[in-house]
Amino acid sequence: xxxxxxxxxxxxxxxxxxxxxxxxxxxxxxxxxxxxxxxxxxxxxxxxxxxxxxxxxxxxxxxxxxxxxxxxxxxxxxxxxxxxxxxxxxxxxxxxxxxxxxxxxxxxxxxxxxxxxxxxxxxxxxxxxxxxxxxxxxxxxxxxxxxxxxxxxxxxxxxxxxxxxxxxxxxxxxxxxxxxxxxxxxxxxxxxxxxxxxxxxxxxxxxxxxxxxxxxxxxxxxxxxxxxxxxxxxxxxxxxxxxxxxxxxxxxxxxxxxxxxxxxxxxxxxxxxxxxxxxxxxxxxxxxxxxxxxxxxxxxxxxxxxxxxxxxxxxxxxxxxxxxxxxxxxxxxxxxxxxxxxxxxxxxxxxxxxxxxxxxxxxxxxxxxxxxxxxxxxxxxxxxxxxxxxxxxxxxxxxxxxxxxxxxxxxxxxxxxxxxxxxxxxxxxxxxxxxxx
Numbered sequence: 419x420x421x422x423x424x425x426x427x428x429x430x431x432x433x434x435x436x437x438x439x440x441x442x443x444x445x446x447x448x449x450x451x452x453x454x455x456x457x458x459x460x461x462x463x464x465x466x467x468x469x470x471x472x473x474x475x476x477x478x479x480x481x482x483x484x485x486x487x488x489x490x491x492x493x494x495x496x497x498x499x500x501x502x503x504x505x506x507x508x509x510x511x512x513x514x515x516x517x518x519x520x521x522x523x524x525x526x527x528x529x530x531x532x533x534x535x536x537x538x539x540x541x542x543x544x545x546x547x548x549x550x551x552x553x554x555x556x557x558x559x560x561x562x563x564x565x566x567x568x569x570x571x572x573x574x575x576x577x578x579x580x581x582x583x584x585x586x587x588x589x590x591x592x593x594x595x596x597x598x599x600x601x602x603x604x605x606x607x608x609x610x611x612x613x614x615x616x617x618x619x620x621x622x623x624x625x626x627x628x629x630x631x632x633x634x635x636x637x638x639x640x641x642x643x644x645x646x647x648x649x650x651x652x653x654x655x656x657x658x659x660x661x662x663x664x665x666x667x668x669x670x671x672x673x674x675x676x677x678x679x680x681x682x683x684x685x686x687x688x689x690x691x692x693x694x695x696x697x698x699x700x701x702x703x704x705x706x707x708x709x710x711x712x713x714x715x716x717x718x719x720x721x722x723x724x725x726x727x728x729x730x731x732x733x734x735x736x737x738x739x740x741x742x743x744x745x746x747x748x749x750x751x752x753x754x755x756x757x758x759x760x761x762x763x764x765x766x767x768x769x770x771x772x773x774x775x776x777x778x779x780x781x782x783x784x785x786x787x788x789x790x791x792x793x794x795x796x797x798x799x800x801x802x803x804x805x806x807x808x809x810x811x812x813x814x815x816x817x818x819x820x821x822x823x824x825x826x827x828x829x830x831x832x833x834x835x836x837x838x839x840x841x842x843x844x845x846x847x848x849x850x851x852x853x854x855x
Contacts, residue, residue, distance in 0.1 A: 458496060459489050467661070469593045470586040472832035481665045503574060511571030518564040519575040525557040585828065592807050592825035595855035597631065605636035610679055619648035621684075623796035625709065626651035629803070629839065633658050633689060636678065639803035643849045653793040654678075654685045655712065659692065659839060666693040673708065675715040681786065686712055704840075709794045713787045800841045804848040807855055821855060 465471035480486040503512060528550060535546040564572060630637040636656065644650060656678060671691065678685040688708060807829070809821040836846055 455493070455496060458492055459487050462489055462492050463487055465586060468590070470590045472585075472589055472828045473835075475833060478665075499578070507571055507574075514564070514567035514571035515574040518561075518567065518572040521557060521560040521564045522575070525554065525561055528553045528557060584824075588820045588824045589828055592821055592829075592855070595821075596805060596807055596853050599853045599855055600630075600632055600638055601635075603638035603641075604632065605638065605641040607636070607679065610636065610683070619644055619650055621652050622649055623793060624651040625653045625655065625790070625793045625796075625798045626801055627708070627798060628654065628656050628801045629835070630656055630658055632656075633660075637803070639801075639805075639849050639851055642851050643801065651793070651799060652684060652796075653712075653790055654683075655708065656685070656687045657708070658687070658689045660689060661692050664693045667691050669707075673711040675711055684786070684789070686715075688712070705794075705798050709790065709798075713790055716787050716790065717784070798845060799847055800836075800845050801847050801849060802836055802839075802841065804850045805853050806850070807853045810854050 462471055462474065463476055466473060466476070474489050474491045477488040477490070478486065479488055503515065507515070532546050532550040535541040535549060536543065568576065628637065628640055630639070640656075674689040674691070676687045678687050688711070690708070807821055807825055809818040813821075836843075836848070
């Protein structure tokens, strides 16, 4: 400054080192963005599990560590948003958007830590409150400064957060309303029993797998189907798929089988529990495994003293709570000398020979097992409900817009249940049904 007095406006003038700084900055941005990308994948995965996000393709990259995932759709969305923000702002205002997002995350983390101290660590309320007051007051100062920059770029994270919040709320609201519709419109068991073993329709050879989200009762889509087409398969199985947060589920703990109605109705319920890695196995022989477990259940049904059943004999419904159903550690039906070898073909499903049948097993159970096997040879059909949610005419304008426009748009552009469940198209039968919510 003493030598070059005219440079007082720019006291630091270094020789330009463009390429080394450019390379280091690019590498630093890549490392920093990995945390944001991984966190986005994790949050979307949790939102899907909580029915707060449309169905997306989730690729699990590790069979040992839960949470190492990759979501192609979110990856493309993040790329488009990054390009849009960079091209749209084109100046240092992008720092204002980043600053507001970071300071808000810091404050939210402090609030969550306050809850962890009380609920998990069992700390005294005064200690947790002191922690929140000390760090929260500091972070609120930064947030207040960041809010001053909202007109200069800080509006970007606020707008994006409101959009994603609206999507999550609408999807959760629509899914909840559809589930309530299913619960309120379940087919009455008394009505089914009154129809007789034929259910008032023609029972054609084969096995029908009716997919439903209900763990108890007969879904409304079944009643809608038989009302319009009074014919159904000889053996009916209501399948409910549930995911648990472990990579794999043992074959002895995967299927939970029970009856729906009397024995002569040939109707069963199967709750299938998958690990998050099991869902990615395309070569999983689901049909034969399911039929095998149904046959084993029928053969062992007479041994009530050895196999305590969680099914109410009069109603055919499970008597335990939903929490128990989802608990992967709860053992299912215990079969004596049960082999855990996988079923690869229909020939692996065998009915016990007469000399091997225990005295407690009635001959009618053997006949039913043979009937199920013959029905399997006739073919298996997958019946899925293709539901359309529609707001009632008496609903408000906001509800009609949310259900009829936003929720319908999300349903049409997310992955279908047949893709998620890996159902073969040659055996797929979708039943259209309107849900007036």
